[in-house]
Amino acid sequence: MISVDEHRSAVTELVGTRPAVELPLADCAGLVLAKDVHAGVSLPPFDNSAMDGYAVRSVDVAHASEDEPAELPVSEDIPAGRTDIPTLLPGTAHRIMTGAPMPEGADTVVIVERTDGGTDTVRIFTDAAPGAHVRRTGEDVAVGTVALKAGTVLGPAQLGLASAVGLDRLTVHAPPRVLVVSTGTELVLPPRKLRHGQIYESNSVMLVAALRALGCEVESVRSVADDVDTFRATIEPRLEGVDLVVTSGGVSAGAYEVVKDALTGAGITFTKVAMQPGGPQGCGRWNGVPVVTLPGNPVSVLVSFEAFLRPAILSSLGHTGVDRRHVRARLLETLESPKGKRQFRRGYYTHSEGQVTGVVGPRGGPGSHLLAAFTQANCLIVLGEDVTEAPEGSEVDVLLL
Numbered sequence: 001m002i003s004v005d006e007h008r009s010a011v012t013e014l015v016g017t018r019p020a021v022e023l024p025l026a027d028c029a030g031l032v033l034a035k036d037v038h039a040g041v042s043l044p045p046f047d048n049s050a051m052d053g054y055a056v057r058s059v060d061v062a063h064a065s066e067d068e069p070a071e072l073p074v075s076e077d078i079p080a081g082r083t084d085i086p087t088l089l090p091g092t093a094h095r096i097m098t099g100a101p102m103p104e105g106a107d108t109v110v111i112v113e114r115t116d117g118g119t120d121t122v123r124i125f126t127d128a129a130p131g132a133h134v135r136r137t138g139e140d141v142a143v144g145t146v147a148l149k150a151g152t153v154l155g156p157a158q159l160g161l162a163s164a165v166g167l168d169r170l171t172v173h174a175p176p177r178v179l180v181v182s183t184g185t186e187l188v189l190p191p192r193k194l195r196h197g198q199i200y201e202s203n204s205v206m207l208v209a210a211l212r213a214l215g216c217e218v219e220s221v222r223s224v225a226d227d228v229d230t231f232r233a234t235i236e237p238r239l240e241g242v243d244l245v246v247t248s249g250g251v252s253a254g255a256y257e258v259v260k261d262a263l264t265g266a267g268i269t270f271t272k273v274a275m276q277p278g279g280p281q282g283c284g285r286w287n288g289v290p291v292v293t294l295p296g297n298p299v300s301v302l303v304s305f306e307a308f309l310r311p312a313i314l315s316s317l318g319h320t321g322v323d324r325r326h327v328r329a330r331l332l333e334t335l336e337s338p339k340g341k342r343q344f345r346r347g348y349y350t351h352s353e354g355q356v357t358g359v360v361g362p363r364g365g366p367g368s369h370l371l372a373a374f375t376q377a378n379c380l381i382v383l384g385e386d387v388t389e390a391p392e393g394s395e396v397d398v399l400l401l
């Protein structure tokens with residue numbers, strides 16, 4: 001029997017670090033930057049107006065007021081996007097729009113609301129400080145500096161900045177291509193009708209969704225019979241072109257453990273992990289391809305994903321920060337836990353403003369077939385290996401989902 005932490009380390013080492021690749025910005029959301037981004041342009045790239053109004057010299061409006069407006073001829077119109085910008089001559093104004101380049105000679109902008117809005121001449125009812133409503137070249141980013149550091153998680157703001165400094169592709173850690181395989185002679189896919197003894201397949205659906213949410217490219221084989229030859233013949237030809245195989249089922253102690261029977265001696269180590277659910281686990285390389293074998297019970301699949309695959313894949317993609325948050329919470333009812341095993345119970349956590357700890361109650365029992373209860377959970381209650389009873393009112397560790 002090995003510990004949860006030992007198996008997580010083994011799976012993390014097996015999945016490794018993904019190579020760096022260049023992808024279009026649209027495919028980079030949620031991924032981690034593998035190389036510093038240097039700004040190819042300054043932001044803003046040129047001095048420009050922050051408001052719609054008139055570009056003037058501050059000295060020409062120094063004495064302007066409501067009672068004694070300054071009256072200036074309007075010599076140019078500068079909408080955003082105009083690229084030929086004539087110099088402003090003393091004693092004149094250029095009408096200017098937000099984002100348009102400041103003309104040489106002008107040092108300030110008077111907003112249109114403080115003028116009569118004239119197009120041939122303009123009456124200006126206020127003075128203006130030098131630099132007012134002017135956005136300076138490089139005040140956000142200076143050309144040549146590092147705009148985004150390697151290791152940055154690429155969310156909307158980061159992708160926007162990459163585009164603003166002139167990039168349409170970024171170097172990121174390539175998301176793995178994953179093959180998900182559900183085993184079990186009892187598994188049936190809708191719309192086929194169930195016969196007594198058969199069930200509808202659900203594990204691959206959960207795994208595909210969970211893996212895609214991390215950015216993985218995923219294919220699945222949703223129902224392989226518990227027959228070693230069929231398993232090998234179905235999966236072996238698909239190993240080429242995938243970076244990781246995740247199987248469910250067929251790994252415990254019975255007589256038809258297809259995954260265990262097919263892959264023992266082929267490079268996969270099967271083991272018991274000191275946890276509940278999710279005890280029977282395995283990992284290793286099959287024909288060089290990393291394979292992680294999960295137990296078949298649906299709740300065990302999702303708990304194993306949280307405990308092993310999610311951290312391993314995030315690490316392979318270059319994520320280093322905190323992912324799921326651990327918090328402490330007060331138990332609403334007494335829970336029992338098997339001695340020597342880490343128990344992961346589905347729970348519902350609530351927290352109100354100003355409270356140091358929240359409260360948490362279980363959703364459903366410990367049974368690893370109770371999938372409906374999982375849908376009502378927002379966390380996993382984690383009871384340590386040394387805990388056999390966690391009394392009502394005691395503080396426990398909670399992993400927020």
Ligand SMILES: Nc1nc2c(c(=O)[nH]1)N[C@H]1C(S)=C(S)[C@@H](COP(=O)(O)OP(=O)(O)OC[C@H]3O[C@@H](n4cnc5c(N)ncnc54)[C@H](O)[C@@H]3O)O[C@H]1N2
Pocket residue numbers: 182183184186187199200201202203204248249250251252253254257277278279280294295296297298300368
């Ligand atoms: N004598 C023992 N029996 C069992 C042990 C043990 O230590 N000794 N461990 C139990 C535990 S814990 C688990 S977990 C399961 C794991 O078994 P397998 O990985 O071999 O999984 P299967 O037997 O194939 O399936 C278990 C269960 O889950 C259902 N299942 C499987 N695949 C799917 C799927 N894709 N979609 C929906 N449901 C699925 C399957 O019908 C079984 O009910 O072994 C215990 N037994």
Ligand code: MOO
Pocket residue numbers: 275276277278279280295297300368369
């Ligand atoms: O350990 Mo099993 O994964 O309880 O169902």
Ligand SMILES: [Mg+2]
Pocket residue numbers: 249250251252253254256257
């Ligand atoms: Mg079995």
